[in-house]
Amino acid sequence: MSYRVAVGRQSYVFADLKELMAKATPLRSGDRLAGLAAGSMEEMMAARIALADLPLKTFLHEALVPYETDEVTRLIIDSHDATAFAAIASLTVGGFRDWLCSEAATPEVLARLAPGITPEMAAAVSKLMRNQDLILVARKCRVVTRFRNTLGLPGTMAVRLQPNHPTDDAAGILASTIDGLSYGCGDAVIGINPASDSQGRIGDLLRLLDEVIARFEIPTQGCILTHVTSSIALIEQGAPVDLVFQSVAGTQAANASFGVTLALLQEGLEAGRSQKRGTVGDNLMYFETGQGAALSANAHHGVDQQTVEARAYAVCRAYQPLLVNTVVGFIGPEYLYDGKQIIRAGLEDHFCGKLMGVPMGCDICYTNHAEADQDDMDTLLTLLGTAGVNFIMGVPGADDIMLNYQSTSFHDQLYIREVLGLKRAPEFEAWLQRMDIIDKAGRLTLGQGGQALLAAMPGRAA
Amino acid sequence: MSEDRNDNDRPLSVAERFAELARLTPARIALGRSGASLPTRELLRFGLAHAQARDAVHEPFRPAEIAAEISALGLTSMMVESAARSREDYLRRPDLGRSLSPESRALLEAARGDYDLAVIIADGLSSTAIHQNAIPLVAALLPLLQRQGLELAPIAIAAQARVALGDEIGQHLGARMVLMLIGERPGLSSPDSLGAYLTFAPRPGLTDAARNCISNIRPGGLAFQPAAVKLAWLIEQALRRGLTGVELKDESERAIEGRMTEQGDGTLGLAKPRPSKPRLSN
Numbered sequence: 204m205s206y207r208v209a210v211g212r213q214s215y216v217f218a219d220l221k222e223l224m225a226k227a228t229p230l231r232s233g234d235r236l237a238g239l240a241a242g243s244m245e246e247m248m249a250a251r252i253a254l255a256d257l258p259l260k261t262f263l264h265e266a267l268v269p270y271e272t273d274e275v276t277r278l279i280i281d282s283h284d285a286t287a288f289a290a291i292a293s294l295t296v297g298g299f300r301d302w303l304c305s306e307a308a309t310p311e312v313l314a315r316l317a318p319g320i321t322p323e324m325a326a327a328v329s330k331l332m333r334n335q336d337l338i339l340v341a342r343k344c345r346v347v348t349r350f351r352n353t354l355g356l357p358g359t360m361a362v363r364l365q366p367n368h369p370t371d372d373a374a375g376i377l378a379s380t381i382d383g384l385s386y387g388c389g390d391a392v393i394g395i396n397p398a399s400d401s402q403g404r405i406g407d408l409l410r411l412l413d414e415v416i417a418r419f420e421i422p423t424q425g426c427i428l429t430h431v432t433s434s435i436a437l438i439e440q441g442a443p444v445d446l447v448f449q450s451v452a453g454t455q456a457a458n459a460s461f462g463v464t465l466a467l468l469q470e471g472l473e474a475g476r477s478q479k480r481g482t483v484g485d486n487l488m489y490f491e492t493g494q495g496a497a498l499s500a501n502a503h504h505g506v507d508q509q510t511v512e513a514r515a516y517a518v519c520r521a522y523q524p525l526l527v528n529t530v531v532g533f534i535g536p537e538y539l540y541d542g543k544q545i546i547r548a549g550l551e552d553h554f555c556g557k558l559m560g561v562p563m564g565c566d567i568c569y570t571n572h573a574e575a576d577q578d579d580m581d582t583l584l585t586l587l588g589t590a591g592v593n594f595i596m597g598v599p600g601a602d603d604i605m606l607n608y609q610s611t612s613f614h615d616q617l618y619i620r621e622v623l624g625l626k627r628a629p630e631f632e633a634w635l636q637r638m639d640i641i642d643k644a645g646r647l648t649l650g651q652g653g654q655a656l657l658a659a660m661p662g663r664a665a
Numbered sequence: 666m667s668e669d670r671n672d673n674d675r676p677l678s679v680a681e682r683f684a685e686l687a688r689l690t691p692a693r694i695a696l697g698r699s700g701a702s703l704p705t706r707e708l709l710r711f712g713l714a715h716a717q718a719r720d721a722v723h724e725p726f727r728p729a730e731i732a733a734e735i736s737a738l739g740l741t742s743m744m745v746e747s748a749a750r751s752r753e754d755y756l757r758r759p760d761l762g763r764s765l766s767p768e769s770r771a772l773l774e775a776a777r778g779d780y781d782l783a784v785i786i787a788d789g790l791s792s793t794a795i796h797q798n799a800i801p802l803v804a805a806l807l808p809l810l811q812r813q814g815l816e817l818a819p820i821a822i823a824a825q826a827r828v829a830l831g832d833e834i835g836q837h838l839g840a841r842m843v844l845m846l847i848g849e850r851p852g853l854s855s856p857d858s859l860g861a862y863l864t865f866a867p868r869p870g871l872t873d874a875a876r877n878c879i880s881n882i883r884p885g886g887l888a889f890q891p892a893a894v895k896l897a898w899l900i901e902q903a904l905r906r907g908l909t910g911v912e913l914k915d916e917s918e919r920a921i922e923g924r925m926t927e928q929g930d931g932t933l934g935l936a937k938p939r940p941s942k943p944r945l946s947n
Contacts, residue, residue: 236757537757600707654679
């Protein structure tokens with residue numbers, strides 16, 4: 204059905220729900236590239252005004268991507284929890300925003316509601332929200348997950364230690380890992396993006412991480428960010444796979460471009476669980492997503508990139524992940540042009556994921572051809588820290604020498620802990636204290652207690 | 666306390682021992698700290714690297730200079746451009762960077778011939794990479810191609826170009842294969858990285874799966890001579906087997922690695938890493 208709204212003497216018509224959603228979206232280059240963006244600022248506001256009046260339950264019987272041809276839509280509709288949804292079933296999108304901002308929406312209420320919220324509902328309400336709303340509400344949504352430690356507790360923020368190397372050199376990766384641990388990074392995961400596709404080399408990297416974690420009895424998990432089929436094969440070969448990684452997107456066709464189906468992800472989850480390597484929980488999937496991924500695969504079905512991104516979180520949610528990471532500025536300026544667009548997208552993604560009950564982290568990042576710099580990343584880091592992001596990246600000096608982009612650094616996470624008083628995962632925090640890397644207040648010790656870690660380097664007795 | 670000693674036979678401090686780690690990787694480790702923050706020295710070092718990478722994206726492309734250098738190598742060239750008319754256009758609209766301007770299309774049609782290979786030099790995302798590294802690579806490659814007796818099209822110098830622009834250029838020239846040398850997305854530590862994309866039977870609509878790519882060609886990465894050897898081998902195989910892409914890639918890498926090992930040169934760079942983060946289209 205079409206939607207009509209009059210603003211003064213001008214009347215705007217939106218042909219269908221996905222056009223209404225797209226035109227209500229804050230401006231970004233990817234929606235322009237796709238030809239979906241509003242033609243004027245007034246048209247954008249007209250779309251938001253119409254969207255605010257839309258009953259939330261419309262999304263349960265009007266699919267943006269056809270149910271018949273898209274397994275992600277089927278997953279969203281078939282797994283929808285009507286009992287949880289009942290609490291908000293009578294609300295419009297605009298009324299939902301008012302309710303989310305109100306005192307009635309407590310952390311406990313929001314946690315119970317999460318399975319009743321579809322990605323389209325989350326995306327729709329986010330389009331009406333200012334950045335401060337996205338922060339305020341996300342802060343109330345806590346999503347706690349466990350494997351060898353407890354992530355997502357209030358007042359904590361974890362860090363993925365990302366010790367990438369352009370040729371997967373073991374000594375180089377180990378050097379970055381030890382440096383990162385000495386800054387108190389690595390509670391979310393020690394996760395390597397491998398340069399090589401070779402199973403043999405990936406197996407070596409898995410054993411390298413396994414040895415470091417075992418040697419120092421670090422309450423954390425390792426991961427090589429390789430295709431899910433590769434992780435399944437490595438598990439069959441007996442390699443020590445803690446977390447099973449996969450990039451995912453919000454449509455069946457986009458997932459096909461990544462070489463995955465929902466059935467394959469289920470297989471990955473089961474293979475991971477068969478290992479029983481978790482000590483305090485069995486959340487073991489690690490997913491990465493990012494606005495623009497579906498459009499870049501020409502698999503967006505005419506849906507705006509932020510809504511498609513929220514649909515990816517429905518995919519993630521189905522496999523009880525430990526970590527979901529929106530790699531917000533990695534894809535480039537044709538999708539998110541500048542610091543303003545990247546910051547907005549990071550806050551939207553974090554909000555939508557958390558509202559849906561997904562353990563959201565964010566790779567706060569940009570490429571050198573985007574109109575952005577480290578000041579923009581400082582801003583987004585400060586906002587996401589305030590919003591209660593589950594984890595961020597720790598890249599040496601913020602410069603990823605393998606993937607050629609800039610993220611957040613070991614120092615950046617110290618900054619945000621200092622400013623906001625954020626702790627690490629409790630098990631990891633206790634380990635850092637035992638190692639004399641941090642003091643009781645969580646600050647790095649002056650004595651450089653990390654020296655014990657140097658023993659991991661070959662030929663270097665501690 | 667420690668077996669490690671410095672020149673004065675004083676035990677190394679912990680900071681010094683961490684600094685030693687930095688020799689093991691080009692990553693920015695052992696930077697020290699001022700409280701929780703980056704020391705001023707490192708703040709400025711990062712700022713400079715970012716400035717250079719930004720400049721590499723926006724540095725004006727100087728095709729006439731490249732044409733003169735090609736002419737000095739004894740080759741002919743022609744200048745073409747994509748449908749993107751400005752750098753901003755180019756960055757926002759990758760589709761425009763993948764199709765030719767009408768004038769360039771006519772120019773290429775006029776030069777149509779029976780060519781084995783069309784070499785294209787394109788600015789891509791780093792003019793810096795092209796101005797510094799394209800000509801030395803062509804100079805290293807040229808004798809190897811001449812040895813194969815290939816018929817070369819005039820070298821096309823392409824402005825505001827994405828990788829797939831080569832498909833249309835090759836089609837209009839009537840080339841059996843194109844080799845696109847293009848400035849890669851500049852990294853903070855590698856603003857001058859050049860990528861080489863090889864595509865058999867070029868025509869619009871091909872995807873990256875139909876190409877072979879050698880990445881990170883620059884003095885601090887994969888050096889010109891081994892890059893040229895690898896490219897020449899791929900070109901020979903591709904023309905013989907009538908394909909490029911995934912099927913060619915695996916075998917060529919094995920064979921090249923074998924050959925390089927015979928020469929005692931273990932310094933070959935890896936093929937372009939496949940980022941597990943969402944991919945950026947060139």
